[in-house]
Each structure stands twice: as C-alpha cells, then as structure tokens.
Amino acid sequence: MDLMSSKPMRPLRSPATLLAAAVALVLVGAVGTLQARSAGSSGKGEAGQGESHGGPPVEVREGFVVNFVHRYYFPLGRWKLTGTPEEDFQELQHASLPGVILRVLVSPGSARPLDDEMKALRAKAAEDPHVHILMESRERQAGVLLAVREGKGSEPLAVLRTLCFNRGKDKYYLRLEAPADSYEKASRDFDAVFEDLKFEFRFKLPWKK
Numbered sequence: 001m002d003l004m005s006s007k008p009m010r011p012l013r014s015p016a017t018l019l020a021a022a023v024a025l026v027l028v029g030a031v032g033t034l035q036a037r038s039a040g041s042s043g044k045g046e047a048g049q050g051e052s053h054g055g056p057p058v059e060v061r062e063g064f065v066v067n068f069v070h071r072y073y074f075p076l077g078r079w080k081l082t083g084t085p086e087e088d089f090q091e092l093q094h095a096s097l098p099g100v101i102l103r104v105l106v107s108p109g110s111a112r113p114l115d116d117e118m119k120a121l122r123a124k125a126a127e128d129p130h131v132h133i134l135m136e137s138r139e140r141q142a143g144v145l146l147a148v149r150e151g152k153g154s155e156p157l158a159v160l161r162t163l164c165f166n167r168g169k170d171k172y173y174l175r176l177e178a179p180a181d182s183y184e185k186a187s188r189d190f191d192a193v194f195e196d197l198k199f200e201f202r203f204k205l206p207w208k209k
Contacts, residue, residue: 070106072199089103112171142163157179159179162175
C-alpha cells in the first residue's frame, strides 16, 4: 500500500527543507488535536439501515461525498472529486489551491495492529530518499505522520500528512499532499473533512430533503 513515501528522521539536507520543517512543526498542536479526534471518532457510529443503492459505489449527493459500500459520507466543502472513485479509494483536489490533493483509502479486513501499520508506512517511506518524516505520533486508535518531500526538478517542496485509524475490521487512511506554501490553508480543509466524516446511515441522511 503506497500511501506515503517517507524516510526515518535524519539531518535535512537543504535550507528549503529546514524551513518547511520549522513551519510544519509549528502545526504539531493542530495535528495533536486531529489525532485526538481520530481516537474518539474511529469507533463512533454504527452503519445502520442505509438506503438501497444500485449505482456507482461513490457519488456526490447534494454536496456530500457518499460511499455506499463502506457507508460513510463527508461534506465536499472546498474539494472536488476527481477521476472515477472506487469503493476503497477516492482522490480529491482542492478547488482553489493548485497541487493540493486529498486521498481517502480503505483497507478492508486489515487485522494488523496500528503500531505495526505505522512501522510499515515508515518502511515504505525509506524507499524514497527525498522524503523526511518530521513527526510521528500515536494513540490507541490513531496514528499521524507528518513529512516533507524535497522537490524534484520544477516541483515545489511538499508537505505530506497521513492519518490512519481503525474502524471495525477495516483501516482508514486520509492523506493530504500540499505544496509547502499552501499547506497551512489546505490543512484546515483537511481537518474539516475528518471532523465531518460520518459512518451513520441510521438517521435522516443530510443530502435528502
């Protein structure tokens, strides 16, 4: 699963990377808040009686991204769904911040403990020498990786933020990728998606009038 390339902490090699690290570390408090929300939200809400659905597994309904297979939804907000979304993977681009991407991935039936999953993400990260982890934090039900990726050629320095949590027998990953100069704004919209990610189909669905 190639959600994030990252490399264990070592001296960062360029002034630009050092600057990005300093900026990102200022945001540690925001990451901690998000992590706490994950721990509280990952077990919240049971997928009750949903509506019957014979169409695509993922649709945009009245401003909500709706996954009918894994039975979750979240407001589209400042994002736009791109490509052909699949039941286990959706990619969204920010509507006003070029180069900002949000990916939502589900790993069904993943029984690996969260700590082991975080180690696996770090091992995968080691394959890319251009990516450096700034921070990794864990709680019982949530893990967060914050990293920077050095630009290649004309590509800008990028900040990568991956959040992983368990729900039932599945693992969920939310990954933000943003140019360093857009990260702070993009991070707020990323937080908004996670805050409003719901698994409850028992009640009146918000896209129904």
